Amino acid sequence: MALPAYAGWGERLWYYTFRFLCFLIFVFLISPILIVLPLSFNVEPYFSFTPGMLTGDPEAYSLRWYRDILINGMANPEATTGWWSDVWNNAQWVRSMRNSFFIGIFATIIATSLGTLAAVGLSRAEMPFKKVIMAFLISPMIVPLVITAAGTFKAFSYFGLAYTHIGVILAHAILGIPFVIITVTATLVGFDQSLVRAAYSMGASPLRTFFKVQMPLILPGVISGALFAFVTSFDEVVVVIAMGSVEQRTIPRQMFSGIREQISPTILAVATILVILSIALLATLELIRRRGERLRGVTPT
Numbered sequence: 654m655a656l657p658a659y660a661g662w663g664e665r666l667w668y669y670t671f672r673f674l675c676f677l678i679f680v681f682l683i684s685p686i687l688i689v690l691p692l693s694f695n696v697e698p699y700f701s702f703t704p705g706m707l708t709g710d711p712e713a714y715s716l717r718w719y720r721d722i723l724i725n726g727m728a729n730p731e732a733t734t735g736w737w738s739d740v741w742n743n744a745q746w747v748r749s750m751r752n753s754f755f756i757g758i759f760a761t762i763i764a765t766s767l768g769t770l771a772a773v774g775l776s777r778a779e780m781p782f783k784k785v786i787m788a789f790l791i792s793p794m795i796v797p798l799v800i801t802a803a804g805t806f807k808a809f810s811y812f813g814l815a816y817t818h819i820g821v822i823l824a825h826a827i828l829g830i831p832f833v834i835i836t837v838t839a840t841l842v843g844f845d846q847s848l849v850r851a852a853y854s855m856g857a858s859p860l861r862t863f864f865k866v867q868m869p870l871i872l873p874g875v876i877s878g879a880l881f882a883f884v885t886s887f888d889e890v891v892v893v894i895a896m897g898s899v900e901q902r903t904i905p906r907q908m909f910s911g912i913r914e915q916i917s918p919t920i921l922a923v924a925t926i927l928v929i930l931s932i933a934l935l936a937t938l939e940l941i942r943r944r945g946e947r948l949r950g951v952t953p954t
Contacts, residue, residue: 686928693718693921700918718922722746725919746923749907756818756903757886760825764882767826768833769875773867775834776841787838791831801828802895809896816898824892829882836881840874873941880934880941888927 656668696715697703705713724730726745740747771790775783793801805824806815814820844867852862868875890905897906904923911920 689921689924689928693918693925695918695921698918700916700921718918721917721919722922722926746904746907746919749902749904752818752901753887753903753905756822756825756901757883759822760829760886761879761883763822763826764829764886765833765875765879768830768878768882769837769871771830772834772837772841773863775838776844778846787834790834793827794831798828798889798891802892805892806895815896816901818901821893821897821901824896825886825889826882828889828892829885832881832885833875833878836878837871837874840871844870873944876941877938880938884931884934887930 656665660668691706692700692702694714694716695703695706696713696717703713723740723744723746726748727739727743729739732739741751742748774780775787780786802824805827809815809820809824814823848866848870849862852866853859857865887903888905890903890909893901893903893906894909897903902910904927908920908923911917
């Protein structure tokens, strides 16, 4: 909002001071990303800017570490046949990415399904003990991850799910469910329950009413919750350390191991890719938010 012409000197001072403070906060938040991006193209195996990079020398920049994402761990990087098969099966970073997407997608499906059903149930007027149930369901996002990881490992060990893909998927689904519940519940706040009653009066079953009446209107909230659940699973490392073995090593787990055991700028290249992925997901969330506002008749801001 522009500063009005009648504003006094105090209002003008606060106007510009507030924007300057916002700019400083923005720089503080974005500066780590601005440092990581150029360092991922460093030709040298350092986590610092070389003299050549500071002077803009093209020879100081390289895609070396992006290539290392593909060849690190390969049995024969120089082979002319079976190269992609070697990458898919043996490259450490590629295997970690494969695990991250595999675990993240299935954990998101479970979290979205259960979280949406829970949110719809909690939105019903006749639901007893709503606040208690809601507090219990969102507790995984409040309890420290270390406690959640230890408790999950102990519980899943009894069922033989520790150090398995299924166990890690279920653990990540537990972490993602609260985000789905919160986003879908927020969407249901503006939902007109008379539409459900009208569907019932016309003979529609509860299942048909949900998929034909409720789901199309709350779909933006469901998709937003699913994206939050996927990002939560994709970025999580504490539970993977406790629940997963080498076979379940994800990208964050691989980055954590790389920092401790073998410091390499490949970590920065992977971080850059994750930043680009995060920006794409945030852009998708914003588009979904605007679509949801249009469906509710609200002008996007």
